[in-house]
Amino acid sequence: MDQQIALGSAVVGSDGRPVGKVTRVVLSPDDRELLEIIVRAGHLLHADRIVEMFQIERVEDGVVHLALRADEVSRLPRLIYHEYVVPAPRESRTGPYPISGSVAGGLTTPGVWGSNYSGEGFHTVNRSFFESAPIDSAAVELRSNLPADSVALGRGADILDRDGHAVGVLHEVVYDEHGDIVRIIAVAGIFRHDRIEIPVDAIEAITDGRITLRVAAAEFDLAPV
DSSP, rough: OOEEEEOOHHHHHHTTTTEEEEEEEEEEEEEEEEEEEEEEEEEESOOOEEEGGGEEEEEEEEEEEEEOGGGGGGGGGGEHHHHHHHEEEEEEOSOOOTTTTTTTTTOOOTTTEEETTTTTTSSSOOSEEHHHESSSOOEEEEEOOTTTTTTTEEEOEEEEEEOOOOOEEEEEEEEEETEOOOOOOEEEEESSSSEEEGGEEEEEEEETEEEEEESSSTTSSOOOO
């Protein structure tokens, strides 16, 4: 029997206590499989927790019921999903860039540039106020604890046809007992009242923040369901 998870659905533990709401779904863009859901848990911390599919017992009347107690959710992994800069050794050097009137008694300090703040451009590294002058742009990397080659989509993820025309935004994901996506539900219109059912075969690509269809909107039945 197919199940569907809507973004914003309430999540409760096996003890019936509320846990939070679904903020994102994590999909495999190649296999079109639903891998995990992201639940924002807690009234104070608002921490995003990763819930794997085997930890979902059932979805009933739009509510996601977990196979673990509400207090166990706080021990699930926090979502780590951010970009940061990692400079290669060759991307910085000491060069002839003196700074007049440095903090060292008004003397110049060759080979460094001033930073707006300590650690500028570096994640979890305490740098001094002065940093070596970069000669190339530092590489930006994505450090995440989501499955490799997965995509996290939240409420408002755009759905476009093959010509780039807007169809709607992602609202629900319908999947079978194996976790394979069967179809997605988009909502459209000024008040998001029009529900559009899109079979998985009509999906061309899934990327961060966007689903692209393989058909034009004029060719696809966009009548509300």
